Amino acid sequence: MHKPILIALAATLGLVALGASAAPDWSKVPGKTVTVFYPGVSPIEWITTGTEHGGARGLKKGEVCLGCHEEETADMGKLIASGGKVEPSPIKGKAGSIPVNVQAAHDAGNLYLRFSWKQPAGGAEKMDKDNQVKLAVMLEANKVERAEQSGCWETCHKDARTMPGADNAKTKYVAGGDVKAGKFYDLIQWTSKGAKHDGYVADKRVMDGGQALVDAKGVKQGDEWVVTFTRKLAGGAEGDITLVPGQVYNMGFAIHDDYTQGRFHQVSLGYTLGIGADAGIKAVQQ
Numbered sequence: 141m142h143k144p145i146l147i148a149l150a151a152t153l154g155l156v157a158l159g160a161s162a163a164p165d166w167s168k169v170p171g172k173t174v175t176v177f178y179p180g181v182s183p184i185e186w187i188t189t190g191t192e193h194g195g196a197r198g199l200k201k202g203e204v205c206l207g208c209h210e211e212e213t214a215d216m217g218k219l220i221a222s223g224g225k226v227e228p229s230p231i232k233g234k235a236g237s238i239p240v241n242v243q244a245a246h247d248a249g250n251l252y253l254r255f256s257w258k259q260p261a262g263g264a265e266k267m268d269k270d271n272q273v274k275l276a277v278m279l280e281a282n283k284v285e286r287a288e289q290s291g292c293w294e295t296c297h298k299d300a301r302t303m304p305g306a307d308n309a310k311t312k313y314v315a316g317g318d319v320k321a322g323k324f325y326d327l328i329q330w331t332s333k334g335a336k337h338d339g340y341v342a343d344k345r346v347m348d349g350g351q352a353l354v355d356a357k358g359v360k361q362g363d364e365w366v367v368t369f370t371r372k373l374a375g376g377a378e379g380d381i382t383l384v385p386g387q388v389y390n391m392g393f394a395i396h397d398d399y400t401q402g403r404f405h406q407v408s409l410g411y412t413l414g415i416g417a418d419a420g421i422k423a424v425q426q
C-alpha cells in the first residue's frame with residue numbers, strides 16, 4: 141500500500157477509536173452575513189439610559205437590538221469610528237465595520253463555527269503587539285436577564301478596563317453574574333499568534349479553565365481570514381454551558397482587528413444560535 145493511504149487510513153481509524161468527529165464540509169453549510177461594528181463607548185449603562193440612547197424605551201418594552209439596528213450596523217460603526225458619536229478617542233483609519241460570513245454546524249458530539257472576512261485596512265498604533273487579530277465568541281443559555289435582547293452588551297460596562305477613566309484591572313462582567321447559578325456567558329477565543337482560550341464571564345472574566353473547546357484555528361488566505369472553532373456540545377467544566385440539540389442559545393462575537401485590545405473591537409449585536417433548531421444562526425446537522 142502507498143504510504144499516504146496508510147497514513148490516511150490510520151488517521152481515520154484513530155478518529156473513530158477516539159470517538160471524535162471530523163470537521164463539517166463547509167461548502168454544504170449555509171452562511172449568514174453578520175456585520176460587526178465598532179461600538180465606541182456604548183456600555184449597557186449608556187444603552188439603557190433614555191436620555192442617551194434612542195432605543196432605551198424600546199428595549200424596556202422587550203425589543204431586541206437587532207430589530208432596530210440589523211440593517212444599519214455599518215452606518216453606526218462609521219459614525220462611531222470617525223468620532224461622530226460615543227467615541228472620545230477615535231483611531232485614525234479605523235474600519236467602522238466588517239462584514240463576516242458566519243457558518244455553524246453540529247454533529248452528535250460537537251458544535252462547529254466558521255467565521256470568514258476580508259482583512260480591513262489598518263495600520264494604527266499596536267495595542268496588542270502579539271496578535272494582529274483575535275476572535276471571541278460568547279454563548280449564553282437563557283439565564284442572564286435581557287441576554288436574548290442585548291447579546292454581549294450585558295457584559296459591557298462603563299467601569300471596565302479600557303473604558304475612559306476605568307481601572308485597568310477591572311474586566312468585563314455580568315451584573316449579578318454567578319457561574320454556579322448559570323448566570324454567565326461562556327467565552328471562547330482564538331488569537332492569531334496561535335493561542336486559544338476557553339473561559340467565561342460571570343462576576344468577572346475568566347479566560348481559561350474550560351474544557352469544552354476542542355480546537356480553534358485561523359488562517360489568512362490572501363486577504364481573507366478564516367477562523368474555525370470545534371466545541372464539545374457537552375461542555376465539561378465550570379463556565380462551559382451544555383448545548384442540547386433542538387435548543388436555542390444566545391450568541392455574540394467580536395473581532396479585535398489591527399492589533400487592538402479591550403473595547404477597541406468590532407462587535408456583533410446579539411444573535412440566537414440554534415443547535416439544529418431554527419434561529420438567527422442555525423447550526424445545521426452534519
Ligand code: HEC
Pocket residue numbers: 179182187193194195196197198199203204205206207208209215216219220225226289290293409
Ligand atoms: C427600539 C429601537 C432600538 C432598540 C431596541 C435599540 N436601539 Fe440602539 N438606537 C436606537 C436609536 C433610535 C438610536 C439613535 C439613532 C439616531 O440618532 O438615529 C440608537 C443608537 C444606538 C447607538 C449609537 C450609534 C448610532 O447610530 O446612533 C448604538 C451603539 C446603539 N444604538 C446600540 C444598541 C444596542 C447594542 C441595542 C441593544 C442592546 C440597541 N441599540 C437597541 C434605537 C434602538
